[in-house]
Amino acid sequence: MDSTPNEDNRFAMNKWWPALFFCLSLITLAPRSIAHEGPPFPIIVDKEVGPYLVSVWTDPDIGIGTFFVVMEPKDESAIQDDIRSVQVGVVPASGRLDEKVYTAESQRTRNGARYMTEVEFDKGEMWKVRIILEGNGWGDELHSEVEATPDGSIGPIAVVIYALPFVGIGILWIRAIMRRRETVDEGEEE
Structure with missing residues (x-):
């Protein structure tokens, strides 16, 4: 059974989800770190x-x-x-x-x-x-x-919120690569 280009793309896309889940888990479950407090x-x-x-x-x-x-x-x-x-x-x-x-x-x-x-x-x-x-x-x-002000350290929820734009751009980038591969594969079939 030969696989079609769409099945290959789905397989390649499924490879990314565990890596993405792992990275997000590291960010959210990482121990609270001491942030730079700034100069006096x-x-x-x-x-x-x-x-x-x-x-x-x-x-x-x-x-x-x-x-x-x-x-x-x-x-x-x-x-x-x-x-x-x-x-x-x-x-x-x-x-x-x-x-x-x-x-x-x-x-x-x-x-x-x-x-x-x-x-x-x-x-x-x-x-x-x-x-x-x-x-x-x-x-x-x-x-x-x-x-008196907070010491500048941010919790894990703030890290996730600040990381969302970068994750969003990464997802869009991956989708653009997948779509480009689909168009290249369709062009080769013709």
Whole structure:
């Protein structure tokens, strides 16, 4: 029994369905991966505090947010040893929780000083931020607000939704190849 061109095309098309099903299964059943969270952004820039210009950068992800306090000397006489403490206080703007204060840890830098701390954001909303700086003979507080946002990771459903246009184009491409083969095979029969 010889097969007809249409039967060959149906057989070839049936080969693609298991591969397509396998790829979609990998996408939907893959474990949740950690997405890139994006770079920190400034909320306070070059405010004068004691002998320093202070900038505060943050990555306020829901769950654990990160704050960087960068202190650059206004002149050469300022040295990092005169900084006693750097603290970051956060409280929801709605007032539903009390303020939590976190002590920032010093990080090595070539010039000036940098302090980093992680804070807990339990909900995506506006948060009041208070930076408490103390040094030998100087001290100040800086205030700002920041919105806690999701960490950028997307779940498997979002991956499927974003992949649908590409899958659709792939299906159209496969159908175009099959249709082209049908027309070529019909042309050879004549």
